[in-house]
Amino acid sequence: MRYTGFALLIIVLLAACSAEKKANKAFRLGKYQNTIDIYKKKLANDPNDGKANFYVAESYRLSNRLKEAEPYYAKAGGRGLLKDSIQFFLAEAQKANGKYDEARKTLEAVIASTPDEKFKNRLEAYLNGIDYLEKLNERRSYYKVKNLELINTPSAEYSPVFLNNELYFTSSRGNGKVYEATGTPFTDIYKVASRGANVDLATVATLPEGINSENINDGCITFSPDGKIMVFAKGNSGKRKGTNDVDLYLTRFRNGAWTEPVALNINDPDAWDSSPAFSPDGRTLYFASNRKGRARERAGYGGTDIYSAQMDSRGRFSRVRNLGPEINTAGNELFPYVAEDAKLYFASDGHPGYGGLDLFVVKRVNGKTVIENLAQPVNSNGDDFAIFLFRADRGFFTSNRDGGKGDDDIYTFINEDPNLKVVNYYLQGVTYTPDSVGKLRILPNTKVSLIDHNGDVMQDFVTGNDGKFLFRIYENEDYNLIAETDGYLVKRQAYTTRGRGVDPSTLKELVTNITLDTMVVLDKIDLNKYFVLDNIYYDLDKANIRPDAAKELDKLVQLLIDNPEIKIELSSHTDSIATVEYNQDLSQRRAESAVKYLVDNGISPDRLVAKGYGELRPIARNTNPDGTDNPEGRDRNRRTEFKILEVGVIPKTIEEEEEFDEDKYFKSDGNN
Numbered sequence: 212m213r214y215t216g217f218a219l220l221i222i223v224l225l226a227a228c229s230a231e232k233k234a235n236k237a238f239r240l241g242k243y244q245n246t247i248d249i250y251k252k253k254l255a256n257d258p259n260d261g262k263a264n265f266y267v268a269e270s271y272r273l274s275n276r277l278k279e280a281e282p283y284y285a286k287a288g289g290r291g292l293l294k295d296s297i298q299f300f301l302a303e304a305q306k307a308n309g310k311y312d313e314a315r316k317t318l319e320a321v322i323a324s325t326p327d328e329k330f331k332n333r334l335e336a337y338l339n340g341i342d343y344l345e346k347l348n349e350r351r352s353y354y355k356v357k358n359l360e361l362i363n364t365p366s367a368e369y370s371p372v373f374l375n376n377e378l379y380f381t382s383s384r385g386n387g388k389v390y391e392a393t394g395t396p397f398t399d400i401y402k403v404a405s406r407g408a409n410v411d412l413a414t415v416a417t418l419p420e421g422i423n424s425e426n427i428n429d430g431c432i433t434f435s436p437d438g439k440i441m442v443f444a445k446g447n448s449g450k451r452k453g454t455n456d457v458d459l460y461l462t463r464f465r466n467g468a469w470t471e472p473v474a475l476n477i478n479d480p481d482a483w484d485s486s487p488a489f490s491p492d493g494r495t496l497y498f499a500s501n502r503k504g505r506a507r508e509r510a511g512y513g514g515t516d517i518y519s520a521q522m523d524s525r526g527r528f529s530r531v532r533n534l535g536p537e538i539n540t541a542g543n544e545l546f547p548y549v550a551e552d553a554k555l556y557f558a559s560d561g562h563p564g565y566g567g568l569d570l571f572v573v574k575r576v577n578g579k580t581v582i583e584n585l586a587q588p589v590n591s592n593g594d595d596f597a598i599f600l601f602r603a604d605r606g607f608f609t610s611n612r613d614g615g616k617g618d619d620d621i622y623t624f625i626n627e628d629p630n631l632k633v634v635n636y637y638l639q640g641v642t643y644t645p646d647s648v649g650k651l652r653i654l655p656n657t658k659v660s661l662i663d664h665n666g667d668v669m670q671d672f673v674t675g676n677d678g679k680f681l682f683r684i685y686e687n688e689d690y691n692l693i694a695e696t697d698g699y700l701v702k703r704q705a706y707t708t709r710g711r712g713v714d715p716s717t718l719k720e721l722v723t724n725i726t727l728d729t730m731v732v733l734d735k736i737d738l739n740k741y742f743v744l745d746n747i748y749y750d751l752d753k754a755n756i757r758p759d760a761a762k763e764l765d766k767l768v769q770l771l772i773d774n775p776e777i778k779i780e781l782s783s784h785t786d787s788i789a790t791v792e793y794n795q796d797l798s799q800r801r802a803e804s805a806v807k808y809l810v811d812n813g814i815s816p817d818r819l820v821a822k823g824y825g826e827l828r829p830i831a832r833n834t835n836p837d838g839t840d841n842p843e844g845r846d847r848n849r850r851t852e853f854k855i856l857e858v859g860v861i862p863k864t865i866e867e868e869e870e871f872d873e874d875k876y877f878k879s880d881g882n883n
Contacts, residue, residue, distance in 0.1 A: 234266065237391070241447075241456075243270035244394030261288035265297065272300060274393045275594065277307045277567055295325045299334060306341065307566035309592040315341055333541055340563030347563075347586050353628035356588045358620055359607070361412045362403065365617035367395065370431045370486070370546070370597045371607035374438055378405040378607070379418075380621060381430030388426045390447060395618070398430045399423040400443065407601060408623040422462065422469055431486045431546075431597075435493040439464045440526065442496060444485035445472070457483045459498060461526060477520050477528045486546045486597070491553065492683065494670070496520045496528060499545035513541035517557055521671065537580045538573060546596045551722070552603065552633045553683050558596035566592035570608060578664050578688045589624060603633045603722050632715035633722045636686060636708060640729040642678045642694055653678035654696065654733055662691040684727070686712040692731055693773070699733040701773040736777070739854050747805070747851035754800035756808050764805060767853065768812045778857040780820040781805050786845035787826045787833040799823030805851060820856065 234249035247270045250263040257263070268283035281304035287297045298321045305314040318338045325331050362368055366384040373379075379402045383395045390397050400423055404414040423429045424445065432443040441464070446457030460472035478484050482502035489496055501515045516539040520528040538544060542561025545568075549555050555573040562571055562582060569590040574581045589595060593612035600606035604626045611619045642659065643651040659680040661670045669690075672680040684690065687709050695701040706729060713725060734742065744767060747760045756764065771777070783801040785794040802821040810816050826833075831844035 238266055238270060241273075242391035243274040244389075245391050246270045247394075259286055261286060262292070265289065265292055268297075268300065268304075272304070276393075277304050278593070280304045281308055295321050295327070295330065299330075299337075302337070303560075303566075307592055309566065311341055311344065343563040344565060347584055350586055352586050352588065353626055353631075354585070354589050355625045355627060357623050358615060359408060359410070359623050360616065361410050362415075363616040363620040367398070367618040368621050369609040369619040371599050371609065371621050372432055372434065373405065373407075373599060373601040373607070374434050376405060377402050378410060379432055381432075383618070390428060392447065397426055397447070398428045400429050400432055407605070408607070419469065421471060428457070433487045433489045433496075435489055436491060437493070440489075440493075441469065442475070442487045442489070443472075444487065446483075446485075457485050459484050459487055463526075475528055477531050483515065488546075488548045490549045491551050492681075494522055494672075495549075496522055497547035497549065497555070499547065513539075514543035514561065515545045517544045517547045524673075537582065543568070546598075548598055548600075550600045550603075552635055553685075556598045558594075558598075565590050567594040567611075568596045570595050570598050575685045575688070578685075594619070604628075604631055630716070631721065632718050634686070634713060634715055634718070635722070635724045636684045636712070637724065637726045638682045638684045638690075638706065638729060639726055640680055640692070640731060642674050642680065642696075643730055643732045644699065644735060645732065651732065654699070657694050657696040657699075657731075657733065659731065660693045662693060664689045684708055692729070694731045694733055695773075696733065699735050700770065700777075702731055702733045703769055703773055704729075704731055736855060736858055738856070738858070741852045741854045744851045744853065748849075749801055752797070754797065754804040756804055760805075761808065764808050765812070768809055768814060771809070771814050771818065776859045777855050778818045778820075778859070779853045780822050780856050781809070781851070781853045782822045782824055784824050784828060784848055784850050784852070785826050786848045787829070788845070791825060791827075795823060795825035795827075797823070798825045801851070 230249055230253070234246050237243075237245035237249065247267050250267045250270075253263045254260060254267070264283040264285075265287035268280040268287050271277065271280035271283065281301065284297055284301035284304055287301075288294060298317055302314040302317040302321070305311075305317060315338060318334050318341075322331055322334050322338070325334070362378075362380065364382070364384050366382060368380055368382045368384070370381045371378055379400060381398050382401055383390075383393075383398045385396045385399055387396050389395065400418045401415055402418065403416075404411040417423055418429075422441075422443070427445060428447040429443065429445050432441055434441050440461060442459055442461050444457055445460050458478040459475045461475055462469045462472040464470075475484075477496075477498075479500060479502040482500050484498060484500045484502070487496055487498045497517060497519050499515045499517055502518075517534045519532050519534060521530045522528050533539060538555075538557065540559065540561025542559060544557055544559045544561060546558040547555060548557070556570060557573070558568040558570055560568050562569070562584065564571075564584055565587070570585045572583050572585060574583060584590065589608065591610060591612040593610055595608060595610045595612070598606060598608040606624060608622055608624065609619050610622055638661075640659070642654045642657040644654040646652050653676075655674055655676045655678055657674045657678065657680075659672045659674065660668050661672075661682045661684070663669050670682050672682065674680050685708065688707070689709070690706045692704045692706055693701060694704070708727070711727060713723070734740075744763055746763050748757060749755070749760065767781075771779070781802055783798040783805065785798050787794070789797075799821070800823070802823045806816075806819045806821040809819055826848070829844075829848045830850070831847040832841050833845050833848060835841045
């Protein structure tokens with residue numbers, strides 16, 4: 212009898228050990244619902260098992276069910292588990308459940324006990340975010356929010372996108388196989404006929420096979436402005452471990468049907484890449500990723516970050532960039548969306564908010580980034596995310612707040628701010644080049660870049676045969692336009708919108724578009740062609756560089772930096788007053804002084820030749836035909852010029868080589 216009892220004990224222990232191994236394996240594979248189910252059985256016998264509570268809490272958190280994690284974090288603990296981290300997650304869960312005072316006490320206790328200064332700073336920032344809510348609630352809101360009841364079900368409906376009188380959304384309402392991370396069915400993409408927020412429920416249908424796939428999560432879509440390109444997320448197929456098995460795919464609408472989806476070349480095989488959104492001009496794709504950072508990308512700041520990538524005319528993507536620490540935090544930032552007014556919206560649990568994910572908007576104010584919480588009633592202590600505006604004052608978003616139909620629901624909103632006026636500023640221009648007689652002609656196939664005051668590239672545009680380019684710009688900002696094409700000098704040109712804005716209070720329409728005009732003239736690279744530098748003046752009988760001359764020479768420094776392949780002769784010329792010998796010597800000293808200034812400002816002396824020509828090469832008469840003085844002619848002759856002596860080949864930088872080589876990894880659909 213003793214033996215039988217002992218044997219039964221061994222069997223029970225082995226079974227428990229086997230169940231724990233199974234649960235831990237499921238957790239590593241991202242099968243969080245399986246982990247929850249197994250450990251809950253263990254908790255039924257021992258509710259205070261710290262390790263079991265921890266894995267249940269983590270599984271709820273990692274499958275976006277933070278509210279349900281709270282009672283389990285409260286009991287979590289054990290050998291090898293970080294107590295401070297558990298308490299931080301407990302505070303997050305308390306906040307998600309609207310228990311702000313409890314979350315504050317939990318954070319204060321961790322701050323007092325943790326020795327990790329970096330972690331302490333994060334906790335203090337999170338605590339300050341709770342205090343910030345009091346100020347946020349004092350702000351008046353003009354938003355009116357309503358559950359889109361006709362669409363929503365007890366299953367999840369999220370990521371609404373409106374296009375051509377159809378509302379697209381993602382839902383788990385199907386009755387197929389259950390996704391083991393959440394315990395709910397896999398998601399598909401649906402669409403329904405809609406006039407704004409008025410949907411025709413009878414028209415609800417899934418997108419065709421090829422877009423939606425069996426036993427795979429499909430969802431989070433975006434369209435190019437013409438509706439002919441769709442990018443969407445697809446994954447959790449089980450081919451890779453955990454939640455990182457999510458990538459972005461592109462399909463085109465051709466001959467009345469969507470083409471076979473193709474994985475984007477910007478996917479990171481070791482990361483979760485999802486929630487894509489095209490910019491209004493269709494040239495930039497924003498998305499969220501938990502990648503660690505690759506060549507030419509800044510490493511992530513924690514959790515999921517928002518990135519951007521540029522799309523060319525063939526649908527290829529490049530120049531992946533992290534949006535930086537102003538937007539991305541140690542938490543999660545995802546579901547980006549760019550409205551017609553160029554404001555970036557996104558969801559975050561890292562910026563101060565009510566709990567879970569909150570919706571934020573990024574505004575540009577005098578060239579600076581300002582991030583604003585949309586406040587209640589748009590935000591709640593639940594997850595609020597995936598906003599989309601089908602008009603400047605109304606749209607959709609997603610929330611799992613209390614009072615919904617279940618899981619994630621789609622909500623509609625209206626902004627009734629009486630002072631809401633949207634002003635969109637655009638800069639349009641044309642690239643030209645002078646012909647042999649100085650007449651301007653259109654220069655096609657020119658890359659024009661818009662550079663902000665920090666020197667960062669905001670947008671690129673390649674002109675067509677008409678030489679036209681178009682950029683979205685902002686009020687009260689300073690820019691540079693940089694234009695380049697083969698065989699021509701790179702041209703850098705300043706542009707400002709200061710003093711060119713309009714007062715929104717004077718406008719009657721909800722949306723006003725203002726287009727400003729400019730032109731950029733590029734000079735062809737011709738050997739021995741002279742370019743006159745304006746306003747390079749010297750004091751009488753002196754060769755030192757005056758402050759006014761330095762400003763002009765700074766422009767030449769920038770030109771040489773922008774065109775590193777050219778070697779120039781910098782020459783100085785005089786009028787005919789004084790002797791030939793004196794003028795020759797003076798012009799040589801002035802040319803050498805100008806070259807020294809360029810070298811002192813970073814230009815290699817190997818690229819520069821100083822040459823004084825004295826009075827030998829006038830471009831105007833120093834005297835009139837009757838022998839009298841010609842001041843205007845002498846003024847033109849006292850000039851500084853440069854000419855191009857050589858054009859070399861600059862080796863590609865490592866970054867350029869990597870960018871070039873990256874194209875071979877693009878997974879073509881055979882139509883590019």
